[in-house]
Amino acid sequence: MIDDFIIEFDKSLKVLFDKPKSSRPRPDSHIEDTELTQNEKNCTIELMRVNQTGEVCSQALYSGQLLFHRHSEGTESLKKASKEEIDHLNWCNSRIHELGGKTSLLNPVWYVGSFLMGAFASALGEKYNLGFLAETEHQVTQHLKDHLSKISKKDLKTSKILEVMAADEEKHAINAKELGGVELPHQVKKLMSLMSKVMTKLSAKI
C-alpha cells in the first residue's frame, strides 16, 4: 500500500508539474496557424484552460478508479483510456502555451478532489465505477462539443484538437458502458454536472 501511495504521488507530480508526453502526434500538426485577434486567442485560451483542467482531473479520476480495481476485467480498458487522456493533456498544454496562455493555478485542488471521487466510485464496486466513468466521459464530450461551437471558426488548429478529443471521450463512454457500467441515478448525474460547472467557472479565470 505504501508503494502504491508513492507511485500515485509521483504520478500526480508528473501530471501537475511535468510535461507528459503524447503517444500520438497532435491532430492539428498538419494545419497551418491562422491569424487570430487577441479576443479570439483569449476565448480559445479560456476554453482550453478548462479542458486542460478537465484532463488533469481525468488523470486523477482514473488513478482513483483503479485503486480498488487493479486486476478486474475493465482494468486494461481503463489504462488504455487513461493513456489517451495523457495525449489530450499534452495537446491542451501545448495549444495554451503557443497562444500565450497559462494553465489553471487550481489544478492541484481539482486533482485531489477527483482522485478521491474516483476512489469512492471504485470502492462502490465495478459496475458503479464504470457507470460513473461512462457518465463523466459523456459529460466531457458534451463540454467539448459546446466549446467547438464557441471558438472562432478561424481557429482551425484548436477545432481539430477538440474534434479528436471529443471522439475519444465518446469512445471511452461507450467502452465503459459495454464493460458493464450502470446508468447512474438522475440526482447523481445532476450533482456531477453541478460540480463540473463550478470547476469550469473557476478554472477559466484562476
Ligand SMILES: [Fe+2]
Ligand atoms: Fe480527455
Ligand SMILES: [Fe+2]
Ligand atoms: Fe476520456
